[in-house]
Amino acid sequence: MTELPFRPFPDDAAILRVGQGLLDHSLPRAEWTHEAHLAATTWLVRDRPDIAIDAEIATIIRSYNVAVGGVNDDTQGYHDTITRAYLSGVQAHVAARPSGESLVACVNALLGSPAGRRDWPLHFYSRDRLFSVAARRGFIPPDLASLPGPC
Template sequence: MSEPDRPTAPRLFPDDAAIVRIGEGLLAHTLPRADWTHEAHLAATTWLLRNRPDIDVDRDVATIISTYNESVGGVNGDMGGYHDTITRAFVAGIRAHLARRDSSEPTAACVNALLESPAGQRDWPLRFYSRELLFSVAARRGFVPPDLAPFPVPC
């Protein structure tokens, strides 16, 4: 594999406190925009699913991320910002990952294992979607079902 094609290693989390900071910062709109990385998206979603039963992730994730984006000067539109289908694909992957993990495992260990797994890769949704469908305006604006394969089912 040539250097430009080589995937970058994920930025792992040193401890649970780092993930709590991401999750709480997302909810409070205090997380610096530069910290809202791919890894942070997956960490925050894992934290929400594991540690915030008061939040219905399926119902609330679009509002949580969209309002955060706006709070840091982002725009949620046809070409950028919140992408509903990608988010929901990763939520499905995270749920499948969590179903295989020990619930007493530290959050950082769980998130880091996710980031090092296929479901933690940036292109993971392309296992289930054609590029054309996944990057369509319709898929950004609302959930569209996969056109290549179904999401994994949590065990």
């Protein structure tokens, strides 16, 4: 049996736990994985219209990082350009999914797609540009190709 390149979520409840844990800072830091980032963002985009995701995502993640003992500086913690690149991918993914689809099916489809890969932003950004301090501090536009959704 071939191992998946990502850890799929077993059900909607597991995704809700991650999303709520991000918002209320109860998610253990060790569980804030790449998959958790994408699952929580998908839940926020899809199921939380009360949250203005484009305006609030930076504050949500920065405050979570600090609450669990992390630091947001020039070398670690919140990275605005990576976050906003993935947010554009999540928004495009959610918009293309069938209405009525379960949250877990939507999230696992994203994780299994090119937009769910850890290197996905490098399709749009050169490595030096993406991993620059300027890109961490604030959104900078891509230099290789346009992102699929709003930024």
